[in-house]
Amino acid sequence: MPKMQSIDISSNRNLTGRLPEFPLIxxxxxxxxxxxxFSGKLxxxxxxxxxxxxxxLYGCNFFGQVPSAIANLTNLVYLDLRHNYLRGSIPKSIFKLPRxxxxxxxxxxxxxxxxxxxxxxxxxxxxxxSNMSLSFNAIDFPKQFPRGDANSSIPMLRWLLLQSCNISTFPEILKSQENLEYLDLSNNKISGxxxxxxxxxSLQYLSLSNNHLSSLDQFLSNQSLTSSQGSSPRPICNLSQLWYFNASYNNLSGSIPNCLGxxxxxxSLDxxxxxxxxxxxNFVKAANLRILKVNENRLEGKLPRSLAKCTYLQVLDVGNNMMHDTFPFWLEKLPALKVxxxxENRFYGQIKRFKRKLFFPAxxxxxIASNEFSGELSIDSLQATQLRSLKIGENKLEGKLPRSLAYCTKLEVxxxxxxxxxxxFPFWLEKLPSLKVLVLRANKFYGTIQVSVAENAFPMLRILDLASNNFSGELSVEFLQCLRAMMVRTDGNKAxxxxxxxxxxxxxxxxxNKGLEMVLEKILTIFTCLDLSNNSFHGRIPEEIQNLGSLIVLNLSHNSFSGQIPPALENLxxxxxxxxxxxxxxxxxPPQLTSLTFLSALDLSYNNLEGSIPQSNQFNTFSNDSYRGNPRLYGPPLTRKCNEVGVPPSIPGEDVDSLVDGISDWKIVLIGYGCGMVIGLCIGYTVLNEMGNKWHDNCKRNGKRNGRRSR
Incomplete structure (x- = not known):
């Protein structure tokens, strides 16, 4: 019986433990x-x-040093040790493996x-x-690395990956590597x-993302685009074999080279x-294009109609530009379009019911959020029932919510x-089996919230935002009982x-929160949020809210809730x-609230609370702003003593300084201090990035609707 020539058990995560000692095979x-x-030492x-x-051995959990005995594998052609925890020096004998x-x-x-x-x-x-702890820099890297020319013993490289190596210049070895097919220089400090x-x-794969590049070629940087013989071709136009090009997140300016089309x-073009x-x-000849990402630039004009001929296109992302066009219904027949x-452009016009059906089959x-779409919201003619994420916020859409959304059974967001x-309230969405995020904020929804108490109502919903509408009535126990996914605690699995x-x-x-908008660029699947602020709810806060044990954010502000704060909130x-x-x-x-040891942001301002403020755990970290507007409260952090209660509260107004106070309160959450871990992990772009005119204008525009408060 012959012995095995190959053992391939790749991608089997069920295989664990240490590697056994190998017999002579x-x-x-x-x-x-x-x-x-697998783990342990090799x-x-x-x-x-x-x-x-x-x-x-890619992507295992091996640690320790590479055994010097590996030098005896004189027939070795391919060696992959990436993404492990190996340390120490690489045995010099590896560099003598002849094949x-x-x-x-x-x-x-x-x-x-x-x-x-x-x-x-x-x-x-x-x-x-990649990610090697080497002293690469603009001075010594080209000198240390042997040049691939006729005077060097190193042959022509085809694949060179120097991702996250802290280098600040293009390695000169590239000058002579005419057969290079795969080059990754992403996540470095290369500029210019x-x-x-x-x-x-010969390049087929090129990644220059996350550097500090200012131009795609020296012709542009030198402003010498012409010669005595006419226009000089851009070097990038010579890449006739390129299938992947990523130059995202640099400082590139000017126009996108037309030859890329x-x-x-x-x-893939990113x-x-x-x-x-x-x-x-125009992507006239790019018939194989699957992925096109040009978001977060300053592009103008219309979408080129030539994209309709890219029949393999799967992803089209032109977000965050200044493009001005109507909705591209002409993309409807692209059979593979998924995203x-x-x-955040200037797309406009109505998305209305057409006489014929519109097919986006995949x-x-x-x-299409943050544009200028208007008219009645109607997707009855949009046959895209396989949608997983639908975002149409911040437009000028009106009318009723289309009942056809109930047929989008794969909808998550x-x-x-x-x-x-x-x-x-669209109670008829309750049977969507995968819905995790529902945002209806800042519309004209009204009335009491009528929901079913069926066992399958909103089975996966973890983020519900109904803020800044005209909902009224009491917060019903039946409504809270529907939010079953918010009842499932993570049991410490936040990692x-x-x-x-x-x-x-x-x-x-x-x-x-506190009138400040914060964008979570990534949504953890364990993140839960219930925001009912800026409505007309009244009555007591039901003690049954304690059953929503996985809640991370709870906002009931700017309503007419009365009675006492339920001590049962300690169960959140x-x-x-x-x-x-x-x-x-x-x-x-309630002193029971001091047991909420994950609490990083608290706002109880402008109520009729009284007595001393509890002093324990997280409550020792909250500022005066958390309690202002309650004249019968006393004790730290307030300077008011128990014999000074009864001072009338200041009236919330339009004082922009309070926004700065709010920003200070949120720093604990945003930079990960305290216990605001989930929000800290999710936060990407926050108000701390733009504390200037953008937020000042936003506050003026939204007024009370955003729940802003001041001193």
Whole structure:
């Protein structure tokens, strides 16, 4: 019976434990443990596998040093040790392996490495040093690395990965690497223009993302676009084999090269997060284009109709630009389109019922928020029942909520905030089996909240935002009983960072506390929020709210709730933010609330509370603003003594200074101090990034609707 020549158990996460000692297996040539859960140290007995040609240990949990015995694997062609916890020095003997063609050792904790050792690998074709703790910089990196020219023993590289290496210049080795196919220089500190010698005709994969680049070529930076023979071609236009190009999040400006639309092999183009201006190029010849991301630039004009010919297109993201166009119904027949993002542009017009049906057969995400769409909201003619995320907030849409949404049974995120929709609470959405996020904020919804108490009502809903509407009546126990997903506690599993979204689109949500809007760029699946602020709810806060044990944010401010604060709120053990301000609550602050040790933000201002403020745990960290407007409260942090109670509260007005106070209160949450961990993990872009005119204007525009308060 012959012995095995190959063992491939890659991507099997059920395989755990340490690797056994290897016997002398004379024929074994391939050992792949890619993505398994093996751990421990690499066994010295690896050298028994003398005929091994491929060793793939990517993404396991191995630690310790690489055994020097690996040098005995003289037939080794492929060695992948990436994404482990290996440390110490790389054995020098590895650089003497005579047949080694691909060496991937990035994302470990190796000590310093002398790069001239690579000159001994005469057959080297692929090299990954990503995230290596090496002293790469603009001065010594080109000198340390051997040049791939006729005077060097190192051959022509085809794959070079130097991601997150702290380098600040393009390595000069690239000048002579005419066969380079795969180049990753992302997440470094490279600035200025891309040298013309970087653009190799052989390049198929190129990532320059997250650097400080200002121009895609030196011609532009030198402003020498013409010659005596006419216009000089841009070097980037020579990439006839390119299928992946990522230059996202740099400082690139000017126009997007039109020639990118003529590369027939182009599969993915990502230019998001730059300063590109002008128009999108026509993608006449880019018939294989799957992914196009140009969001977060300053592009103008209309969407090029040539995109309708990109029949393989899956992702189209032009969000956060200045494009001016009507809704692109002409994209409806693209059979593979899954993600369509138009948000924060100047798209306009009505999305109304057409005589014929509109088919988006594969659409998973539709994000058209923050535009100028108007008229009645109607998606009856939009046959996209497979939608997972629908965001149409911050437009001028009106009318009633389309009942056809009840057929979107895969819907996870529905954001209709900041429109003019006039309707009752959409209790008919209760049977959507996957709905996790429902945002109806700042519309004209009205009436009491009528919901069913069926066992399957809102089975997955974890974020419900009904703020700034005209809802009224008492907060019913039946309503709270519907929010079953908010009752399931995480039991300390906050470290499990699963987010709502997918690879090519990250769902976000805006939460409001103390009158400040904060965008959670990523939504943890464990994040829970109930916001009923700025409505006309009255009566007592039901004690049954304690059953929502997984709540992280609870905002009942700016209503007419009366009676005492329920001591049962102490059972909301996950709570990080509690806002009960501007109600008619009375009595003492329950001392039981001091047991909420995750609480990072508290606002009880402008009620009729009395007595001493509890002094324990998190309550020792809250400022005066948490209690202002309660003249019968006393004790720290208030300077008022018990014999000074009864001073009339100041009236909430339009004092912008209170916003700054609010920002200070939120710093604990935003930068991760205290226990505001979930909000801290989710927060991406916050008001701390733009404390100037944007928020000042926003406050003026939204007024009381945003629940702003001042001194």
């Amino acid at each position: 004379s024929i074994l040539q391939v050992l792949s443990l890619y993505g398994t859960n 066994p010295e007995s690896l050298d028994n596998l003398k005929f091994l040609t491929h060793l793939d 080694l063609e691909e060496l991937y050792i990035g994302y470990n904790n190796f000590d310093s490495l002398k790069l001239d050792m690579f000159s001994q690998l005469k057959n080297l074709r692929g090299l990954d040093l 223009a891309v040298p013309n010698w970087v653009w190799k005709k 003529n590369i027939s092999t182009l599969y 230019l998001q997060g730059n300063n590109f201006t002008g128009f999108l190029p 369509l993002v138009l948000r 659409l998973d995400v539709l994000d 529905l954001d209709l905030g900041k429109n003019m929709i006039h309707d009752k 499990k960072l699963d987010y709502i979204g997918e690879e090519n689109y990250q769902d976000s949500v805006t939460i409001v 053990k996950e709570l990080e933010s509690l806002d009960l301000s501007q109600n008619k609550l009375s009595g003492k602050i």
